[in-house]
Amino acid sequence: MIMSTFSDALLALARPRLAWVSEQLDLFDTLVPHGATRFDLDAPSLWRGGVTLRGHVLGTYALDGAWLWAWGNDSLAGTRGAQLSASLREIGEWDDVPELAGRTLDLTGFPDPRLAAHHLLLICMGLLDARGAAVCALNERGLALLVTDDPAVPRAEPRPRRLVDALLAGPALLPGRDASVAVKGWFARHGVKPSATGEGFAGRLPEGDTVTVTLGGGAVREVSLTGADGGPAALAAADEQELIDPRRDEIDADRCFPAPLLMATARSIAYSLRETAAMVDYAGEHLGFEGRPPVWDAAAGELRFPGGALAARALGSYDLGEGWFAWAPGTEDIRAAYRAAAGLPEDVDIPELADGRLELAPYLTPEALAVGLTRAAATCAGLVFTSLGGQFLAVTDARVTGRDLGPSTFPDAAAAEAKAGASWLHGQTPADERPRVMRAVAEAYFTRLGRPVHGHGLPDFLSGEFGLYEVRVHFAPDGTLGDATTGMMWTPH
Template sequence: MDAFSDALLDLCAPHLGWAIEQFDVFCSVLPEGAVRIDAGTGVARVGDLELRADLLGTYAEDATFQWAWAKQDMTGSPAIAASLRLREIGELNSVPELTRAMVDLGHSPDPRLSAQHLGLVAAGLLGARGELHYSHGGRSLTFLATDDSDLPVTGPDPARVARALRTGADMLPGARAAEVVNGYATHHGLAARPVAAGLELDLPGDHRVLARIEDGRMTDVAVRGPDGPVDPAPPSPPPIADDPAATFIPAGLFAELARHHASALDRGSAALGDHLAELGWEPGVPPVWDDGVARYGDLFAARAREIGVYLPGPGTWQWSEDDWDGVARLRSAAREHGADRLAADRVALPDSEVQIYIAILLARSAVHLGRARGLARIPTAEGGQRYVAITDTRVPEPASPLDVIREVVLSSAHFLQELTPHRVRYATMRAMVLQYLDAYGFTPYHWGEPRLLVGVRGLHELRVALSHDGTVNHATHGLQGTLA
């Protein structure tokens, strides 16, 4: 939490211990399943569980956190009441992070983790029974707080107190351990006694907690009961609900497709887009399909091969009958990974808001496998999308300026985020980044992993920073030795 002001740190320190304890209890009763909120009614759903909840704010890919009270389309909504209370708390205590509409977290070593810390701090300051966050597209996050009366409220728990106090103290920079312990005691109506080793407090049931503090920092927390030392209960992690689209492609095949994705995006967007722009074609206007030719008006008749057609609702992918090399190689890879259903002529896609992403991933991977020069998406008369590989050699091979490579890495990470299961996110993003950099002659350096991937080419380097959960945070490039 080094990215936060002293005003916020001083304000939240007394609340962190019990807020972490409460968050553990909250997570222990949550079912698996997707998290969503109806902002009009203030009702959140976690799987099949409904909760009264408030929208705290949102975190965006540019490392900014926006409070719900600052969203113009949310004015008057009952779901922003909690964020308004937080603004009042911020005004009373002169806390900039709570009174600014937009909080810039870009200076944090891990902006995504800082956003999650801000959500937990907000729940603690509100005295909420729970805090939730979920992806609302790519690497963005939505944060909720709930005080639903059906949720349990923690008491001073001998099995949870040690981890709660240690975690709270470890999150805070500086010497604030005593504030965490005293705040925890006050919240639960207990008294913390100064002792030679630090602070001591008694819990119900003849349990005693000793928080060892040296130079203001917590070094250990020990809990003893009538029968001796109390073993900490295992933590209750937040329920992870991968989108159905993120579990549709087998992990081994998905990792292979992810390695192709950035290079395919480079061809499909950067190289082809630049060529069409030079010809004067208006961006965003699709070509017309004409049996092996993608016609961009009178400007360019590009030789092309059909990959497949996506049809929405309920959602199917139909492979082309044209046995082009890129398609043949991809379908063969699917069979090798035991994904025969993906190699079938017609593929039934999962019920998901991002099911079309699967079609896009398959099409982009085919483009790279077939060494095509680009990808075009053309509307069909049935309301679907036809994907064609531009094979015309008049479209140049992708160039490799550092600024383009950086943008492709970020765009690819944003797209793959929706399709990547949590458990393999770091491995997937790592494979994508390193494969793409290798294609452009970068030598990888592994000293910064897992939080930093570094590629060096000549006198230049590209750095890709990742969050604690494997999500790509940002990418920078420059001369060696100039990047902090």
Template sequence: MDTFSDALLSFARGYLGGAIEQYSAFQEQVPSGRMRMEHATGTAWIGDRALRRSGELGTFAEDLTFMWAWAKPDLAGLPGVEHAHRLREIGVQQGILEFAEGLLDFGGFPDPKLAADHLSLIALGVLRARGSMKFNHGGRAYAYLVTDDEEITCAATDPARVGEYLRIAALLLPGDGTRDVLTGYARWHGLTTRPTPDGMELMLPGGHRLIARIDLRDNIIEASMVDPEGASYAPEAAVRQQAQRVAPFVPDGLLAELAPAVAITMGLKGGLLDFAEGLRELERPTSIWDPAQGRFGVAELPELSIAAAEIGRYDRAAQRWDWAENDWAGSQAVRHLAREHGADHLAAAAVDLTRIAPHGENAIDVLSAAAVQLGGAVGWAFVPDGAGYRILALTDERITAPGTDPDLACAVFDAAANLLHPLTDPENRYRTMRELVVGYFRRYGIPTIYVGEPQLLMGHFGLYEVRVEFGVDGAVSRTGFGMIGGALTMNP
């Protein structure tokens, strides 16, 4: 599949204007926060706020496929999939395969994740729901939710914004359809339209009118507003002002600079396991930290005592990261880089993570992993501490830092990409992921092949070749290795 079907495009256009309007209203009413879904009760949670009459639409996976919730056997019969079932019924009735088939392959779309976003927006409109949500539920995968909670107000027509909503709706999907968008929006709100010599006019509440100029191919040329006194005005400025890009929690440049150090640290686990005999056999070792002596250990191996430096503590309940009160070089290096990139909030003694929920742990794992590498440590350890945990850098000179191999490199790239992905801005994602791969290869002296950029990077490990593939959104989509020249038959 490389585009939506004509049946879906034709059906969806009548709902897009109202869907965009309602989505904007939902965003204004419900602040962002950590999300979760209770399928058994049909309740979605954003932070501490419960949204009743909610459900899962589906999930977008790392293999670029979208699966509807109604197609998941483990969710059968639960209230949390009723919305998805309604869409399936509409799909069957209207002959829309995107609603009626359980698994959709978006790999052929220019931007697969954007296609999933558009499908969820269409679903919001078709269901006439009160709001929709998207959240990262692990790695590079996303879940899409929808809510009909009656506490969410239905959007009313706002003359100051409707022109921009309809302009976006008319341009969102390929093909002709501006008139369908306008007439569909009129039906949504019970308004009237009338043709004009070069387009269409939409009569709005309070005597306002939207006048749309439409070319012969049914594409919108211009949308302007007329007030009750007949004066024209341009309302879009207020909407554009609100759409300004918000600075990411971890600046783009800082994230790209830390990415290689994160990958290298994630590959150091083997050093501790080789040093501590018996540690590999423990399923869930109990970590111990003695700050007075600066020693890390494991309760099940009382003879084990390893020199370490505390990087900081994460408080899950308060969603806060506290840098340790020491001058360890790795922590100081990361905090210095944060200040250089204008991120003083990351260098502060206490870092408030509520703004980035639910990805606060991703942020502190990135900062602490980078500190391990920049401080010259040989490992990483987490020690439970009340409602959170402390993160340590293992500095014991007796531990030998392991090297790398093709299998380990692929595992590192997958794990580090999963950690970094939720923090990356789409405009900067490829830069960060590229630095992750290139920096790791550089650290181990691996010859890097750039000829496939931006879709592919390769590294040569003697007779073996590691292949890292990137999606159209800059994400790491696949890793694998094989004999040099065997790119098409590599181990995934």
């Protein structure tokens, strides 16, 4: 049966957990940075961002929209993931939830089948009371969906930004107009019995702060946090949670991002994300782009959208299945600009900048390496990076290159891009280099946007000024860029 929405029975199980699952996942993503992800069924383990955790494959998703539960997958028989998914099957059979009871699901009826698979994983995370969830490429045709129950990841405690985001975004993850169920579920998770306020709910946390949630039209409209006396919240001064005795991997420097190009890439990658986003916005506004991938016309040198085209050049390509990356012919000038930005003389041999195929097997994160090389090279050459599958392109069109992006960049977008840029490099950076590389990602990004940079919070955080507001990137003791927050200048976030 082709599904176009989740069943009422599944939604009834999911809704009370939506807000606190969103909160727990936020903490997990902060402590275990995004980046290249892999798993080991025998351990069983999940590796991401240089951290190894106990992890279990619950199911797999194929690009044709098919979900297969681990308990029904012979290749996963006997694993802890198969056992956990079998426990979900028991819930499905007991409560008549078709998504949990059947061996396979056809998600092609959803507007975005892959997003539906991600949402189903979050539902599972809540039903299993897991401490985090992750998605890993299984092969070129599918994904593995995992949860972790590793006690190294703490249970999420209320923190100002995280609780506000969770209560606003969590109830909106799935269709339905009764956000009060998710709100009450969040309070119950933290041992609080809220009181009805007429427009929503209010509850006093153990620390003495009051969380007030305003509802409207069945959705959460506003969340506020105030101290016991109506003043600043006590939680604003609470320490951020950290991993508990984490197992951090010692990264072999020879398998990391090439050291001669590392800092030039760190200074380019987050800004490259801003350039690509601005190019997509331009295509949506002027070229009729509505989400369907454009067409690359190599002969004409154009990236074709429904309402026009952008001039572009082939930049490179890679094949994860065969394990190689290659620069496109005629990119010598782009590679020279990259080399110059790294301060490398022409006679220094850099295998990653050479012609011919580069074997990816020796590198720790092959896809992240290929993307990092081409993104940085395009940005160093004053061009805009984009990709179509395994094909990398450099947009050369003057309508999108060389633009002043600073005024159009909002703090929330800047926070997301700074964090994402760091995530691309985190898993490829040796531990002893991580503090200066992660700081360079953030500092160069703000500088490229023309934003004043403030280091008064170092070593804990670095700030980029956006008028009355600022973006703070927060660093863990090991140098990891763990989070990025927005708020008024010189005030607690």
